Amino acid sequence: MTYHFKNIIVRKPNKSIQNALSSQNINPVYKNILEEHTSYLKTISALGLKINILDPLEDFPDSIFVEDPALIYRSTCIVLNPGNKTRNGEKSIIKKEMQQFFNNILSVEKGFVEGGDVLNINQDHFIIGISNRTNKVGAENLSKLLQSLGASVKICETPKNVLHFKSECSFIDDDVILVSSNMAQIEYLKSNYKLIKLPIGEEGAANTLRINDKLLIPYGFNKAEEILSNKYSIIKIKVDEISKIDAGLSCMSLRW
Ligand code: CIR
Numbered sequence: 001m002t003y004h005f006k007n008i009i010v011r012k013p014n015k016s017i018q019n020a021l022s023s024q025n026i027n028p029v030y031k032n033i034l035e036e037h038t039s040y041l042k043t044i045s046a047l048g049l050k051i052n053i054l055d056p057l058e059d060f061p062d063s064i065f066v067e068d069p070a071l072i073y074r075s076t077c078i079v080l081n082p083g084n085k086t087r088n089g090e091k092s093i094i095k096k097e098m099q100q101f102f103n104n105i106l107s108v109e110k111g112f113v114e115g116g117d118v119l120n121i122n123q124d125h126f127i128i129g130i131s132n133r134t135n136k137v138g139a140e141n142l143s144k145l146l147q148s149l150g151a152s153v154k155i156c157e158t159p160k161n162v163l164h165f166k167s168e169c170s171f172i173d174d175d176v177i178l179v180s181s182n183m184a185q186i187e188y189l190k191s192n193y194k195l196i197k198l199p200i201g202e203e204g205a206a207n208t209l210r211i212n213d214k215l216l217i218p219y220g221f222n223k224a225e226e227i228l229s230n231k232y233s234i235i236k237i238k239v240d241e242i243s244k245i246d247a248g249l250s251c252m253s254l255r256w
Contacts, residue, residue: 002123002171003210005255008049009101011064013037014056020245021062021084023163032241037064040237040252047211049255054097060090065251068114068133068164069094071142072256073126077102078145083112083133106145111137116164116251118142121171124151127188129158129165156188163246168206170250172196172215172232180206199223207248216249 013034018027045051057063062084069090071078077098082088091107098105117134119127126146128139136155143153158165159182168180169189176194179186180203184195198206198221205224209216215232217224218239228234239248 002120003173003212005049005211007052007101007256008044009052009054009066009254010037010041010252011054011066012056013064014058014061016058016061017064017245019061021086022245024244026244028241028244033064036238036241037252040239040249043216043235043237044211044253047214049211052101054094057090057093060087060093062087062245063090063093065116065247066094066254067251068116070098070254071115071118072102072254073120073146073149073151074256075102076104076106076149078142079105079107080113080115080118080142081108081111081138082114083131083135083138084114087114108138108141108145110141111135111139113138113142114164115254116166117158119166119169119171119177121177121193122174126151126153127165128153128155130155131158131162131164133164134158154188156186159183159185166207166250167246167248168203170206170208170210172208172210172228178206178208178228196227198227204243204248207250209249209253211255218243218248 015030079095112135114133117129139155169183170178172178178196181200184197202221202224205221215234219236
């Protein structure tokens with residue numbers, strides 16, 4: 001099942017994260033990132049997952065966001081091709097690192113695609129969002145690889161002003177996607193899934209992480225908490241510093 005996990009891969013925060021990409025041009029504080037990352041790991045560890053920690057990469061400021069250069073589908077790891085220049089070099093490092101976990105490793109060779117634009121639904125279906133980081137060639141290339149492994153794929157557009165497709169949505173239950181009001185306009189989502197729509201102003205709460213029977217959500221979004229706690233067993237995690245560099249709960253790990 002898409003949200004039943006036993007293993008997780010994260011990368012220890014790098015000091016150079018203070019130079020990470022930020023649409024608001026904010027330099028985050030390393031110490032605060034480290035604190036948030038530590039509590040993220042504590043929570044995940046308490047859920048019983050085996051945590052695998054990769055070494056920090058000082059040459060790549062955004063490299064704690066391991067979700068972007070690689071994708072895991074069943075027993076295969078697909079190494080992606082990050083569309084941002086400062087992130088592209090992460091792919092060859094993570095490719096070597098993934099060899100300790102996966103025998104089957106494929107790579108997107110043409111075009112650009114980042115994992116933040118890839119939403120896995122109901123186990124064998126994927127939505128890939130075209131964005132500033134993921135282009136049509138990359139999306140089609142990834143789609144071919146996923147289909148060769150037995151998955152189905154739909155390519156959509158990530159709304160303008162949204163960094164990644166998953167920045168404002170997450171798969172939280174069978175056929176259920178949590179979306180920002182912006183993402184709720186996407187015709188394919190509207191007509192194929194049950195959408196739980198968050199109010200305007202709570203976009204940051206749409207990037208959640210369903211792990212087994214728990215739903216991890218970011219602190220500070222009261223309406224989202226109210227809507228979700230009716231049906232889900234939620235755990236709140238602080239991501240204030242991480243959100244300054246446009247990231248959320250899913251970006252910091254790879255799960256299987
Ligand atoms: C970036 O701009 O690449 C990072 N500052 C944030 C990456 C967030 N990753 C994700 O949403 N999957």
